[in-house]
Amino acid sequence: MPSNNELRSRATDYGLGPLIMPYIGIDFGTSNSVAANFQYGHAEVLHNHEGQKWTPSVVTLRRDGTLAFGQEAKENFDEQRSIRSVKRILGTPERVPLVGQNLRTEQIAVMLFSLLKRDAEKALGESFTKGVVTIPANSKGLARHATKLCAGAAGLQVLTLINEPTAAAICYGINAQDEQRVLVYDFGGGTLDVTILRIHHGIFEEISSKGVGKLGGDDLDLALAKVLAERFQQKNGYDILNSPYKQQFMLAVEKAKIDLSTEPITVARKAELVPERHLSLEEEIDRPTFERAIMPLIQQSGAALDEAMKLRNLRPKDIDKVLLVGGTSKIPIVQRYVTEKMAGKEPEPFDKVDPMTCVAQGAAIVSAILQGAPGLDNYAYSVKLEHSLCANPINEHRQVYLDPIVKRGSDIPCSFTKTYYPVADPAERVIISVFEGDEYHQPDNAENVKLAEIPWEFTPPRSQRDGALDVTFEYGDDGILTVQIEDTHAKHKKRFPIQQASEDQMDAAQVIKMKRINEELIARSADLESTSEYKEALEVIKKTEQDVIPKVERDEDRRELEELCRQVRLAMGSGDKKKMESASAELNDRLLNYAYLL
Numbered sequence: 001m002p003s004n005n006e007l008r009s010r011a012t013d014y015g016l017g018p019l020i021m022p023y024i025g026i027d028f029g030t031s032n033s034v035a036a037n038f039q040y041g042h043a044e045v046l047h048n049h050e051g052q053k054w055t056p057s058v059v060t061l062r063r064d065g066t067l068a069f070g071q072e073a074k075e076n077f078d079e080q081r082s083i084r085s086v087k088r089i090l091g092t093p094e095r096v097p098l099v100g101q102n103l104r105t106e107q108i109a110v111m112l113f114s115l116l117k118r119d120a121e122k123a124l125g126e127s128f129t130k131g132v133v134t135i136p137a138n139s140k141g142l143a144r145h146a147t148k149l150c151a152g153a154a155g156l157q158v159l160t161l162i163n164e165p166t167a168a169a170i171c172y173g174i175n176a177q178d179e180q181r182v183l184v185y186d187f188g189g190g191t192l193d194v195t196i197l198r199i200h201h202g203i204f205e206e207i208s209s210k211g212v213g214k215l216g217g218d219d220l221d222l223a224l225a226k227v228l229a230e231r232f233q234q235k236n237g238y239d240i241l242n243s244p245y246k247q248q249f250m251l252a253v254e255k256a257k258i259d260l261s262t263e264p265i266t267v268a269r270k271a272e273l274v275p276e277r278h279l280s281l282e283e284e285i286d287r288p289t290f291e292r293a294i295m296p297l298i299q300q301s302g303a304a305l306d307e308a309m310k311l312r313n314l315r316p317k318d319i320d321k322v323l324l325v326g327g328t329s330k331i332p333i334v335q336r337y338v339t340e341k342m343a344g345k346e347p348e349p350f351d352k353v354d355p356m357t358c359v360a361q362g363a364a365i366v367s368a369i370l371q372g373a374p375g376l377d378n379y380a381y382s383v384k385l386e387h388s389l390c391a392n393p394i395n396e397h398r399q400v401y402l403d404p405i406v407k408r409g410s411d412i413p414c415s416f417t418k419t420y421y422p423v424a425d426p427a428e429r430v431i432i433s434v435f436e437g438d439e440y441h442q443p444d445n446a447e448n449v450k451l452a453e454i455p456w457e458f459t460p461p462r463s464q465r466d467g468a469l470d471v472t473f474e475y476g477d478d479g480i481l482t483v484q485i486e487d488t489h490a491k492h493k494k495r496f497p498i499q500q501a502s503e504d505q506m507d508a509a510q511v512i513k514m515k516r517i518n519e520e521l522i523a524r525s526a527d528l529e530s531t532s533e534y535k536e537a538l539e540v541i542k543k544t545e546q547d548v549i550p551k552v553e554r555d556e557d558r559r560e561l562e563e564l565c566r567q568v569r570l571a572m573g574s575g576d577k578k579k580m581e582s583a584s585a586e587l588n589d590r591l592l593n594y595a596y597l598l
């Protein structure tokens with residue numbers, strides 16, 4: 001049977017349109033990333049190279065200099081050799097250390113996008129170059145630009161950037177034609193965001209949003225870790241949270257937390273946690289104890305919800321639908337708490353929509369809408385600008401203020417022009433600063449972000465009367481701003497794409513260099529991943545996790561298999577083929593006991 005690529009090129013030869021094309025959506029998450037493809041009227045999640053639906057946004061440099069990505073990288077996490085949560089600082093000048101080098105956040109993001117794309121292409125069996133990428137509702141200009149730039153450098157042209165809550169609403173099948181108000185409660189790994197959308201005539205408009213930058217599953221892990229670490233200390237006289245084994249301990253804690261979403265009681269377990277003292281972790285924990293430990297954090301999320309409602313004077317009865325998004329929303333007490341806060345209004349059920357993958361699925365639907373996929377006639381999709389884009393003129397009292405050229409709430413794409421005159425007479429030079437923000441009378445307010453400073457020279461110096469500058473802001477579908485300045489007297493104009501405000505701006509040459517380094521690293525990693533030892537290790541893990549563990553009845557047996565999988569991943573993370581071989585063999589041996597399940 002010919003591949004999609006072949007069919008498509010044949011169709012093009014005969015002047016036909018595309019047959020089946022991939023309509024890709026990517027949720028680039030702080031903790032986990034997900035890729036989805038819209039096909040046959042449905043957004044399918046694409047499994048990654050480890051056979052999982054979501055991929056921890058973690059990279060770890062293996063000892064042999066190759067790169068591990070996803071669960072393997074997470075389980076082999078090492079402060080010096082691993083990077084995670086890069087999304088939180090993307091678009092800032094902050095650097096991330098990796099084996100003694102200080103890397104730009106963009107470099108890691110390009111790496112993550114390249115790896116996500118590679119996995120998605122493997123799952124699809126064909127390559128793609130375009131897609132829709134999601135971004136937090138509260139992100140401002142630089143993060144948006146950086147996300148697009150990094151996806152582009154990884155070979156993924158971003159058709160549009162859409163906000164995560166909007167993507168979630170689309171995936172929940174919220175019909176954009178009916179006028180309704182939807183509250184999206186997104187409780188992920190590192191952040192909590194409550195967003196209220198008004199949906200009408202095909203427009204998804206964010207009318208209120210409240211985020212808590214540092215509240216997520218990681219904090220819940222820490223709350224549970226404290227309970228378990230105290231018991232561990234009492235039993236063994238060992239302070240695990242301040243030890244080199246903290247990371248392994250936290251993985252066991254997170255696993256116990258996830259188990260408690262479906263089981264009333266579980267055991268946090270890790271054999272030989274402290275090898276030199278032969279200390280193992282084996283602590284029973286029940287749901288009520290866990291719930292008590294996390295309650296203060298859940299209440300903080302409630303305060304954000306209250307605030308998002310208060311910003312618009314909304315009451316629970318004003319909300320038509322409540323959507324739960326993010327892994328932490330799977331915790332039963334979180335669902336009960338939100339229901340209570342919303343005066344008994346039940347959130348939309350999880351049986352059709354997975355809160356871990358719905359953002360990527362919504363993005364895939366938008367990707368299909370934008371590329372004219374058949375069967376999506378009921379959907380319209382458009383967005384409004386969330387923050388005003390301003391220049392900073394001086395008022396009659398000689399005070400600098402922000403003057404919105406494109407007002408918040410404008411439809412995208414859009415273009416607006418305002419005319420400004422120099423204050424000095426004659427004037428030699430002016431500086432036009434470009435801001436994103438809504439605090440017009442306090443330019444220094446931290447909520448306003450300076451996107452660029454554009455110097456403009458008048459040669460020769462110009463009188464005030466003849467110094468008119470037409471300043472045009474164009475905001476594109478892709479969330480990127482271009483500023484055009486026109487000196488009307490001299491009939492001279494220039495366009496400035498707004499990229500990064502810092503001096504640290506990345507130029508095209510740097511992007512190319514970064515791309516080359518990444519490609520080399522990924523190619524080198526591909527060599528290891530094509531060895532028979534690595535492939536065998538991956539296969540045996542997939543078989544165990546997908547086909548065996550879900551069918552094994554006894555908890556103890558399940559845990560034993562999980563631990564063996566972990567050992568295989570640790571061996572993969574070492575890059576040592578002999579270790580991989582023996583760890584896989586051990587797991588394979590154990591699987592013989594379950595041959596009847598396969």
Ligand SMILES: Nc1ncnc2c1ncn2[C@@H]1O[C@H](COP(=O)(O)OP(=O)(O)OP(=O)(O)O)[C@@H](O)[C@H]1O
Pocket residue numbers: 029030031032033186187188189190191192216217218254257258259261325326327328329330331355356
């Ligand atoms: N079944 C579950 N029960 C409880 N917690 C879970 C469950 N599944 C995943 N989690 C937690 O959800 C978190 C990850 O959620 P998610 O993947 O939605 O985050 P993210 O989108 O990457 O992060 P953010 O929204 O902060 O950018 C982790 O803390 C993980 O432990």
Ligand SMILES: [Mg+2]
Pocket residue numbers: 029030164186188326359
């Ligand atoms: Mg998320």
